[in-house]
Amino acid sequence: MASASSIAASIASKTKTKKKHFVAQKVKLFRASDPLLSVLMWGVNHSINELSHIQIPIMLMPDDFKAYSKIKVDNHLFNKENMPSHFKFKEYCPLVFRNLRERFGIDDQEFSNSLTRSAPLNSDAQGRSGARFHTSYDKRYVIKTISSEDVAEMHNILKKYHQFIVECHGNTLLPQFLGMYRLTVDGDETYMIVTRNVFSHRLSVYKKYDLKGSTVAREASDKEKSTLPEDVPPRPKSGNVQQRLQTLRIATRFYCAMKHVRDAKELPTYKDNDFINDGQKIYIDGENKKMFLEKLRKDVEFLAQLKLMDYSLLVGIHDVERAEQEEVDSEDNEAEDDGESDGGGVGTPPDSPSNTLDSTKPLSPGEFDPSIDVYAIKSNDSAPRKEVYFMAIIDILQHYDAKKKAAHAAKTVKHGAGAEISTVNPEQYSKRFYDFITTILS
Amino acid sequence: MSANCTSAAAVSASKTKTKKKHFIGQKVKLFRASEPILSVLMWGVNHTVNELSNVPVPVMLMPDDFKAYSKIKVDNHLFNKENLPSRFKFKEYCPMVFRNLRERFGIDDQDYQNSLTRSAPLNSDSQGRFGNRFLCSYDHRFVIKTISSEDIAEMHSILKKYHQFIVECHGNTLLPQFLGMYRLTVDGVETYMVVTRNVFSHRLTVHRKYDLKGSTVSREASDKEKAKELPTFKDNDFLNEGQKLLIGDDNKKYFLEKLKRDVEFLATLKIMDYSLLVGIHDVERAEQEEMDVEGAGEEEEYENDGMGGGVLTGSFGTPPDSPGNPLNCGGFFGPGEFDPSVDVYAIKSRDGAVKKEVYFMAIIDILTHYDAKKKAAHAAKTVKHGAGAEISTVNPEQYSKRFYEFMSNILS
Numbered sequence: 001m002a003s004a005s006s007i008a009a010s011i012a013s014k015t016k017t018k019k020k021h022f023v024a025q026k027v028k029l030f031r032a033s034d035p036l037l038s039v040l041m042w043g044v045n046h047s048i049n050e051l052s053h054i055q056i057p058i059m060l061m062p063d064d065f066k067a068y069s070k071i072k073v074d075n076h077l078f079n080k081e082n083m084p085s086h087f088k089f090k091e092y093c094p095l096v097f098r099n100l101r102e103r104f105g106i107d108d109q110e111f112s113n114s115l116t117r118s119a120p121l122n123s124d125a126q127g128r129s130g131a132r133f134h135t136s137y138d139k140r141y142v143i144k145t146i147s148s149e150d151v152a153e154m155h156n157i158l159k160k161y162h163q164f165i166v167e168c169h170g171n172t173l174l175p176q177f178l179g180m181y182r183l184t185v186d187g188d189e190t191y192m193i194v195t196r197n198v199f200s201h202r203l204s205v206y207k208k209y210d211l212k213g214s215t216v217a218r219e220a221s222d223k224e225k226s227t228l229p230e231d232v233p234p235r236p237k238s239g240n241v242q243q244r245l246q247t248l249r250i251a252t253r254f255y256c257a258m259k260h261v262r263d264a265k266e267l268p269t270y271k272d273n274d275f276i277n278d279g280q281k282i283y284i285d286g287e288n289k290k291m292f293l294e295k296l297r298k299d300v301e302f303l304a305q306l307k308l309m310d311y312s313l314l315v316g317i318h319d320v321e322r323a324e325q326e327e328v329d330s331e332d333n334e335a336e337d338d339g340e341s342d343g344g345g346v347g348t349p350p351d352s353p354s355n356t357l358d359s360t361k362p363l364s365p366g367e368f369d370p371s372i373d374v375y376a377i378k379s380n381d382s383a384p385r386k387e388v389y390f391m392a393i394i395d396i397l398q399h400y401d402a403k404k405k406a407a408h409a410a411k412t413v414k415h416g417a418g419a420e421i422s423t424v425n426p427e428q429y430s431k432r433f434y435d436f437i438t439t440i441l442s
Numbered sequence: 443m444s445a446n447c448t449s450a451a452a453v454s455a456s457k458t459k460t461k462k463k464h465f466i467g468q469k470v471k472l473f474r475a476s477e478p479i480l481s482v483l484m485w486g487v488n489h490t491v492n493e494l495s496n497v498p499v500p501v502m503l504m505p506d507d508f509k510a511y512s513k514i515k516v517d518n519h520l521f522n523k524e525n526l527p528s529r530f531k532f533k534e535y536c537p538m539v540f541r542n543l544r545e546r547f548g549i550d551d552q553d554y555q556n557s558l559t560r561s562a563p564l565n566s567d568s569q570g571r572f573g574n575r576f577l578c579s580y581d582h583r584f585v586i587k588t589i590s591s592e593d594i595a596e597m598h599s600i601l602k603k604y605h606q607f608i609v610e611c612h613g614n615t616l617l618p619q620f621l622g623m624y625r626l627t628v629d630g631v632e633t634y635m636v637v638t639r640n641v642f643s644h645r646l647t648v649h650r651k652y653d654l655k656g657s658t659v660s661r662e663a664s665d666k667e668k669a670k671e672l673p674t675f676k677d678n679d680f681l682n683e684g685q686k687l688l689i690g691d692d693n694k695k696y697f698l699e700k701l702k703r704d705v706e707f708l709a710t711l712k713i714m715d716y717s718l719l720v721g722i723h724d725v726e727r728a729e730q731e732e733m734d735v736e737g738a739g740e741e742e743e744y745e746n747d748g749m750g751g752g753v754l755t756g757s758f759g760t761p762p763d764s765p766g767n768p769l770n771c772g773g774f775f776g777p778g779e780f781d782p783s784v785d786v787y788a789i790k791s792r793d794g795a796v797k798k799e800v801y802f803m804a805i806i807d808i809l810t811h812y813d814a815k816k817k818a819a820h821a822a823k824t825v826k827h828g829a830g831a832e833i834s835t836v837n838p839e840q841y842s843k844r845f846y847e848f849m850s851n852i853l854s
Contacts, residue, residue: 027496053472053473066520067518067520068520070518071514071515073512073514074514077507078510078537078538
């Protein structure tokens with residue numbers, strides 16, 4: 001189905017003419033490739049509209065943390081073009097998340113626009129247990145499909161999380177939770193949570209790490225590292241077809257290189273051991289490092305208090321020179337460029353489709369708006385390459401008690417056969433985590 | 443819920459001394475009203491017009507559009523309890539059809555929405571048939587009538603032909619302008635409502651009101667009715683008073699052309715028992731009233747129904763720049779002046795008439811079908827329209843002729 005997202009993506013990659021890109025202005029069709037996404041768009045649009053008619057309270061009440069809004073739509077021979085005829089949309093704690101958005105400096109109208117003007121894009125990034133990800137079309141927000149247990153855990157921590165955000169004035173490396181919903185389409189319930197994208201909405205990330213500070217089996221699998229497109233047959237164990245496959249691999253890489261296809265499949269998630277083995281370094285200056293570690297310390301102490309663990313530091317690296325080269329290449333190949341939309345940014349031109357906030361003047365290579373790309377840190381002057389780093393904590397909903405229960409119930413810990421067995425408790429986890437991150441920043 | 447926008451609007455509307463802009467909730471619509479059902483109505487109209495703004499306008503209506511509906515069920519928990527009930531349902535019948543009708547009647551969806559949502563609709567103590575409830579949008583442009591599920595069924599039966607008729611006459615008709623039809627469910631109770639354009643002016647007061655059918659059997663206002671602020675007089679009263687509607691030859695010709703087309707249409711659909719609603723605005727009397735209002739100043743107390751009593755009247759001594767859509771906030775209207783694109787039924791009295799008046803005349807109550815009537819008449823010895831009062835021994839064809847004759851005689 002020709003979706004607005006692919007159109008927007010192909011427009012986004014055409015950088016030659018600086019004409020304003022068409023973003024559906026007044027009429028929002030909620031057109032998407034998947035009815036679930038249409039319902040998400042409709043639901044966020046509806047929720048923000050509803051909230052605009054509710055006076056902002058001076059402060060949140062205990063009831064607000066237990067509240068929800070539920071709406072059930074049943075149309076008959078009406079509006080069937082883009083929406084399913086029957087669906088339900090539930091928003092958890094609407095006033096709390098509105099308050100959180102405000103504290104994170106996000107305007108409700110812009111939040112709505114990001115999620116509704118064009119369909120969110122699929123992302124190949126896999127979270128824990130294969131959770132599904134989407135990003136808003138303008139790449140400012142990440143939408144993660146979560147479990148009902150995660151929703152329960154969110155409710156448990158929400159008050160304290162909110163209090164923490166109040167106290168640190170929104171200045172944290174913790175995930176910025178912006179909205180939590182339950183969508184029901186065709187009788188199936190899907191839970192989703194929206195967070196601010198750790199990576200930039202503009203600057204591409206060419207290398208990604210998921211760091212926990214543990215060293216047990218912390219490296220990207222071959223499947224993760226593979227840059228082959230999905231439809232290539234898996235490599236067999238026997239050696240006598242290796243040469244043929246090697247040729248195939250080379251041919252495919254060449255093909256991909258020519259097409260400049262940069263989707264998330266080409267951005268594997270590396271882990272702790274990879275980081276160390278690669279000799280990867282994060283070159284940030286003293287001031288930035290100090291501020292970063294202060295935030296990190298406060299954050300992990302908070303998580304330990306709540307007995308949360310198994311979270312990661314997500315690290316993304318933007319290589320300025322490499323990005324400049326990619327942009328030149330993509331301009332040369334413009335005619336053949338389909339510009340797929342996955343991933344953190346396909347050499348996005350400075351005036352990419354987005355909210356009016358940053359469409360005023362183009363940003364030069366490696367530059368960013370810190371009020372949007374809040375996690376961005378520039379490399380210091382003595383760094384070998386000019387880089388921008390994006391670093392924040394993700395996956396914080398794993399509670400220690402829930403883990404222990406699962407560990408006792410099933411001989412193997414549910415996070416993979418023996419791979420991630422932590423014999424540590426949240427306190428220890430947080431210390432080990434913090435120490436590891438400290439060392440990699442030197 | 444006591445404190446409500448209706449009294450606030452009434453008070454601010456009547457203070458004519460300072461010409462400051464009256465505050466009407468601009469961006470934030472709280473849907474605050476004295477009753478949950480009104481809040482739900484406001485919320486529902488707001489929602490459905492917003493939904494339609496995201497549905498492209500089709501080139502033409504399809505048969506399915508006449509069978510369609512949109513339904514929404516809200517279930518909130520500890521959220522938004524201030525102004526709305528936590529649980530309610532809102533159903534809109536044939537959304538695309540009514541959107542098209544609004545367009546053909548020259549009504550912008552945003553304006554329609556604003557009229558019904560910026561401030562709560564006002565109650566009216568004027569009673570329709572069988573004590574149906576009437577409401578009026580706060581700006582008096584639209585009338586909201588509570589109807590029965592049978593009326594809903596009848597509307598569905600005639601909707602295609604009604605729409606076709608509107609297309610053919612280019613919206614130029616005396617028939618009710620149906621603009622939206624809804625079902626609201628609050629506390630498990632279902633209420634059906636239809637919105638029509640107000641026959642009377644949103645600005646000019648109506649001082650005398652008649653409901654005419656062209657029949658003479660028991661067609662006069664009861665004593666109880668006469669005690670009201672703005673009683674609904676009927677055929678006999680009209681004739682006995684020697685009332686005249688002096689609109690001049692051109693207006694009369696034009697009016698009767700429309701009337702003829704309309705009643706012929708109603709006859710083909712076998713509809714009858716409709717009325718011609720007539721409202722008379724006395725220009726001199728209105729000028730006097732306005733001066734009285736200004737003279738009285740702060741000591742004047744305005745009760746809610748000081749807004750003119752019946753829903754079908756204009757507002758009481760409303761200043762020319764009354765709270766309403768920007769449409770009439772531009773120019774200053776002189777006494778007896780009106781904007782014909784807003785007050786579409788208004789006709790001035792002819793030059794040289796003894797009294798300077800403005801008449802508002804249109805057809806109302808068109809949902810009684812002959813077959814349904816006969817069935818009811820046979821089932822219950824008395825016709826359901828009151829013990830013997832309105833027994834029509836005529837059929838729709840005869841009714842329409844008699845109706846037309848009567849109306850053409852009272853105009854000159």
